[in-house]
Amino acid sequence: MSVSRRDFLQVFGAGRAESVSGALLAARGLEAHFAEAAQNGRPARPLVPPGVTEVRINSNENPLGPGRAALDAILGKFPEAGRYPFNATPLDSDLVAHIASKYGTKPEFVVLGAGSQELLKSAVRAFTSPTRALVTASPSFENCPQVAKQLGHPVKDVLVDPAFKLDIEKMIAAASGAGLVFFNNPNNPTATVHGLRTVTDFVERVRRASPDTVILIDEAYHDYVTDPSYQTAIPLALATPNVFVTRTLSKAYGMAGMRIGYAIGQAETMKPLATLKMPYNVSTLGVAAAMVALDDASHIDAERARNTQARAFTVKALETLGCKPTDSQTNFVFVDVHRTAEAFRDACAKSGVMVGRDFPPFEKTHARISIGTMEEMQKATEVFRSVLRPATPTAGRQQ
Numbered sequence: 166m167s168v169s170r171r172d173f174l175q176v177f178g179a180g181r182a183e184s185v186s187g188a189l190l191a192a193r194g195l196e197a198h199f200a201e202a203a204q205n206g207r208p209a210r211p212l213v214p215p216g217v218t219e220v221r222i223n224s225n226e227n228p229l230g231p232g233r234a235a236l237d238a239i240l241g242k243f244p245e246a247g248r249y250p251f252n253a254t255p256l257d258s259d260l261v262a263h264i265a266s267k268y269g270t271k272p273e274f275v276v277l278g279a280g281s282q283e284l285l286k287s288a289v290r291a292f293t294s295p296t297r298a299l300v301t302a303s304p305s306f307e308n309c310p311q312v313a314k315q316l317g318h319p320v321k322d323v324l325v326d327p328a329f330k331l332d333i334e335k336m337i338a339a340a341s342g343a344g345l346v347f348f349n350n351p352n353n354p355t356a357t358v359h360g361l362r363t364v365t366d367f368v369e370r371v372r373r374a375s376p377d378t379v380i381l382i383d384e385a386y387h388d389y390v391t392d393p394s395y396q397t398a399i400p401l402a403l404a405t406p407n408v409f410v411t412r413t414l415s416k417a418y419g420m421a422g423m424r425i426g427y428a429i430g431q432a433e434t435m436k437p438l439a440t441l442k443m444p445y446n447v448s449t450l451g452v453a454a455a456m457v458a459l460d461d462a463s464h465i466d467a468e469r470a471r472n473t474q475a476r477a478f479t480v481k482a483l484e485t486l487g488c489k490p491t492d493s494q495t496n497f498v499f500v501d502v503h504r505t506a507e508a509f510r511d512a513c514a515k516s517g518v519m520v521g522r523d524f525p526p527f528e529k530t531h532a533r534i535s536i537g538t539m540e541e542m543q544k545a546t547e548v549f550r551s552v553l554r555p556a557t558p559t560a561g562r563q564q
């Protein structure tokens with residue numbers, strides 16, 4: 166069912182719809198953000214001057230949000246928001262079955278998460294211990310090492326190689342006797358990818374040396390890759406014990422606020438994740454949207470094409486400024502800005518452009534910039550130009 170704004174107003178009544186859509190569209194107040202940040206002991210993001218419109222290219226989101234079909238499903242399901250996901254249509258188990266059938270496997274091979282982060286967290290809880298380390302790249306997505314540290318489990322960080330790719334040889338060496346290897350492909354924040362042959366070889370070698378080590382291949386940015394050597398490792402995971410892939414609908418599918426992710430691998434490997442899963446962890450609206458979004462290949466193709474074009478524009482603009490990004494296969498770039506990420510972030514924020522957080526050990530030189538719409542990147546690159554261009558010395562005057 167396609168839901169127009171008029172249908173939506175008829176379902177909810179104009180006043181209520183305005184307040185619902187207002188709440189949907191409005192960003193939370195900055196004060197709330199800072200209060201929460203202070204409470205959690207996290208550094209607050211820089212403040213945007215009053216009256217300046219923000220370009221939010223700091224969290225690797227799809228700037229256009231969900232595709233038309235998913236949006237219709239979300240709006241159409243509002244009346245069922247009162248139902249638990251096991252009691253609504255479609256059911257959460259329908260989504261599990263749908264994902265399983267897409268990959269020609271059984272529902273026991275799939276576990277849903279409230280975003281893929283729930284699954285990463287569960288994997289660390291399930292597969293690491295005080296004597297079984299987590300192996301991760303440095304830098305990589307921080308969720309797994311953060312959880313391991315909270316649990317007091319050891320973490321082995323393996324620096325990325327000179328091309329900012331996961332260092333295969335060093336990760337294989339570190340994996341021996343480890344509980345879990347987090348293999349982020351493409352890697353956030355370095356944006357680089359390994360082809361399927363390299364991933365397959367990596368898995369075989371880790372398993373030969375350390376068969377009890379579980380390998381988590383996080384493919385959050387799968388849909389944005391344009392390197393032809395890359396393919397998903399899902400068939401490899403389905404055929405191999407102790408290997409699984411995580412995916413999310415938060416990136417190309419534009420549904421970060423809907424919190425839908427999944428893990429896929431052999432049933433034995435999935436069992437601990439299913440056990441640790443929070444009851445009713447996915448929302449009724451998210452399930453309905455995911456059911457149709459996963460079948461909307463044309464939306465993903467269009468989103469990949471849009472991102473590829475805006476990414477190429479951004480890379481070129483940065484290169485013109487003498488800042489060469491790594492080979493980006495994602496919806497963000499990782500770039501040497503010749504100053505600290507903090508200095509770059511604060512300077513950009515003054516003009517309303519929000520870029521990514523610190524990524525040690527490269528926080529003194531590199532920034533992560535997500536790819537927004539072409540219009541947003543035109544504005545952002547103008548701001549980068551003023552922030553990154555070296556000041557022209559004033560002739561005849563000493564300062």
Ligand SMILES: Cc1ncc(COP(=O)(O)O)c(C=O)c1O
Nearest residue numbers: 280281282306353385413415426
């Ligand atoms: C590599 C990677 N994995 C997982 C996630 C988590 O996404 P979500 O919990 O929204 O699915 C992110 C989010 O930025 C990510 O970059």
